[in-house]
Amino acid sequence: MTDAGADRLKKFLKVEARALGFCDLAVTRPDPGSDLHRRLEQFVALKRHGSMQWLAETLDRRSNPLVLWPEVRSVIMLAMNYGPDVDPLENLEHRSNASISVYARNRDYHDIIKGRLKQLAGQFAARAGGDVKVFVDTAPVMEKPLAQAAGLGWIGKHTNLVSRSRGSWLFLGSIFTTIELAPDAAETDHCGSCRACLDICPTDAFPAPYQIDARRCISYLTIENKGPVPREFRRAMGNRIYGCDDCLAACPWNKYAAAASEAKLVARDDLRSPPLAQFLSMDDQAFRAFFSGSPVKRIGRDRFLRNVLIAAGNSGDPALVPACRALLPDASPLVRGAAVWALSVLTGPAYMQGLAQGQGGDADGQVREEWRLALAEAG
Template sequence: MVITDARAARLKTFLRKEAKALGFCELAVTGSDADPQLRERLDHFVDLDRHGSMAWIAETVERRSAPRNLWPEARSVIMLAMNYGPQSEPLANLERKSSANISVYARNRDYHDLIKGKLKELAGKFASRSGGDVKVFVDTAPVMEKPLAQSAGLGWIGKHTNLVSRTQGSWLFLASIFTTVELPTDDRETDHCGSCRACLDACPTNAFPAPYQIDARRCISYLTIENKGPVPHEFRRAMGNRIYGCDDCLAACPWNKYAVASHEAKLMARDDLTSPPLADFLKLDDATFRTFFSGSPVKRIGRDRFLRNVLIAAGNSGDQSLVPECEALLGDASALVRGAAVWALSQLSEPDHMKRLQARTPAEPDDDVRAEWRMALAPAP
């Protein structure tokens, strides 16, 4: 849908005003054309299996590589950012080994729900005023938000593969409105990382094969959220008490000196998720888990994966008071939980105690859990 330059400029001014009123900190526009380099980088990522078990990435490469592949009628992409900057030092809780550390973005309401409501309101007003069609996306469709945000000038993709803003730092949620209206585009942002490698050096699991590249299979966010099976042994100690996501590379970025704390109440950390005791989470059954995390992004991984993560944190804590709760989970209905419980106890208990535990534990039907027992009982090298 082609409109006059003057009308397009007025619509863009209107968008910026309305977006700010809704709590978005930035808005910019890019075109809907394909970026050949984006498709090349995406193919490279998938060819190396760096997406791990996230099969939907490989399945949607074609649609993901360009906005018009997803919606042929799209002519402009309106990119928006919402700040979720923490109120306090984001990594302070990593030193509290008997407490759980949850990623900053997940310490309150699910941002998908919060932002989508605001995005629909903004898109509705824009469609009514412009006469064009719109589609809204918040991290749930095959949309490459970060490259589009860089193209629109909201920031640049840093060496940690996340968007960095000169005015907002790294704590940003991204969302997009595709429209059939042709709007004036903004200038692409350039890279300002320079020789800095703070984010790369901060990663606990060396998940960056090279600057600007990530292997999701080594990333704690992937391991604790997307990964559905046992966490590979090589990463368990490095996880520390991180039970949902990881903020280390984001928090390390020097550009965060310009970041400010979020003013959105639903994105501010709940008191009971700032430094929650591991002991409390080890007691959660499915119903209690669902109630406690109602409206939270944590809820989507389910109780079993969540307990897997909590048990790894318990094993890393050195806290002997957690042993009874871990022992109780040796008989859990979930093999994923039972296996993690074996590992946690192997880190907290003496070998003789582990042998006594196995002797009084019912015969184990699951191969992965049996393997955990074998490793737990193996003589120290």
Template sequence: MKPVSSDRLRTFLDTEARKLGFDAIAVASPDAIPLAPQRLHEFIAKGRHATMEWMPETQERRSDPRILWPEVRSVIMLGMNYGPEGDPTELLARKDRANISVYARHRDYHDVIKGKLKELAQKFASRTGQDVKVFVDTAPVMEKPLAEAAGIGWQGKHTNLVSREYGSWLLLGAIFTKAALQADSPERDHCGSCRACLDSCPTNAFPAPYQIDARRCISYLTIEHKGPIPHEFRHVMANRIYGCDDCLAACPWNKFAKLASEAKLIAREDLKEPRIADLLLLDDQAFRTLFSGSPIKRIGRDRFVRNVLIAAGNAQDPALVEQIEPLLDDPAPTVRGAAIWAIAQLMDPCRLSQLLSKRPQEQDPDVQAEITAALGTREMSH
């Protein structure tokens, strides 16, 4: 099949995409990422996907758009700017406040972008008579390599997409179509010798440029990881309670990014710098209410409060003990364990020993380990 009359159809796509709020649009051929399958295989073979078992389970489909949908002829990649008003890492200095990753401070982008993608795809299908499918993040699509192949940006040394126009602040979506469109030229790598993103990572999650180990990434640990946060990462997490923007914020290309006022996804005021003390009080219903329509809701109250407790332990404010102490009796072992660690950071050893000695016998092995670690080598008698 010859490419559909490119100029007029492309003008239509660009115009409609801009009307819907997309900031970038480009086209890639479905065979444009030949190196991606091997890189994905090596990432998984080294265990760097951590507990994200959906990655090896979908590895084959993820490696090639034609496996996901054999009839695809073109991949339309779209990006939406979510640039913040300032440097999100500045909040790290305010220990009483919780730092939420920029993308999660507004309505769930999966819902926002998917709705707009469907609208654009329907208009495109009506214009061309060709079938379409839309994908946003949760599907086994390698958006970043495809966006690079389409020319929207390039995968930087932090493995995220970087754009000369929007820095590291683009959310991506894809429309697969049977229509054969003229592909755009790929973007070349403009990172040069810069390693600002690598050097900014608080947990050294980059084994080498263009490689990431999720097991050491705060975004993985606070969002995907279900158990206790490994001890080696707790202090460096500081007040990051959902995700981490350090490597994104460090990218020098951000200074060329469009103004935050031009971003289509605007942060909720109540999520820009929430108080740790307030978030510690969230029960399941309050959590669901606060994060209704937010991507944060996906991890559930227990995992979220676990993260907040780590931030509380790092806050160096003994006044937080009042909010933490009731969580020692929380039904969720993950919360109880994090509460023990947090309170141990804020209470002198004698008071801590007295407090924990009065507690009922703990049955969960992870929580038992937290008690042992908090009290050193001393044995508890209950």
């Protein structure tokens, strides 16, 4: 293909991408650079991936697009702006209400973006004649390094992509193609001496700038973590019941995202600042119905209730005590254990001692340990 033909293809892609709701598009080579594999390998070796074992299992494919698909010649990276219309940190002040990460306040972005990527890739393949594959965060693709290499932004100190024109609120997707397209210039780092994203982290999840320990991250703890939330992080969770926006929201480049003119994904009104009380009574059917089409649904009712109960404990709201108590005999040990902790924080020693007399020994060892610690603190 001639250079002029490739340029026309890129212009076509940008026009069609904008029509589909993407705010930016750029191209890079599939070569990830020699440093990416080493950094990912170190991340796994330090066990900072926690229980996300797939990161270790797909390390080679994840760090090199040519291992994932040897025929790929160009990677088309796309970004979609999901900047909120209000500061998400304001939710943290309303402790009896839930704080759900901005990205999860509407339909699952995987479904939204993948459908639009397939449409764009199909149009591109029809014009260019090459093969295409699309990826949205569900395959072993390192979207952020590829987006930086393409010039969409740079990886900030919070390990997320930052754009000078869109801030930190970006969904990413990619189209791999066998067609050769001229790559765009990589973006350089513009974080400077700013530490806002590092300093605001409630759990000190950043061992150093540009490094993250997922095991300490509230997003990991509330979403990927399948067991009880470690006690050392429960107070720091506050009312965050799904994800955490603090490091993203603190980024000063977000002022440009707020000013961006393109259409953005709009939050469901009932997920902006919902009361914790409405979630505490949810059975599995009600949970699935309420979060139908939402990424929250993927963690399941039990993990979700675990998070809600921790938020209830942190709320300091005595009105939530009856609902928490009602979950003590729940079928899920994950929920029962979280209910014990929430009640131990919300009530006094006499209340917990009285509750314990009627409970008997729980069949689950972790729940028994929650009771032991609750009673030891009460005593």
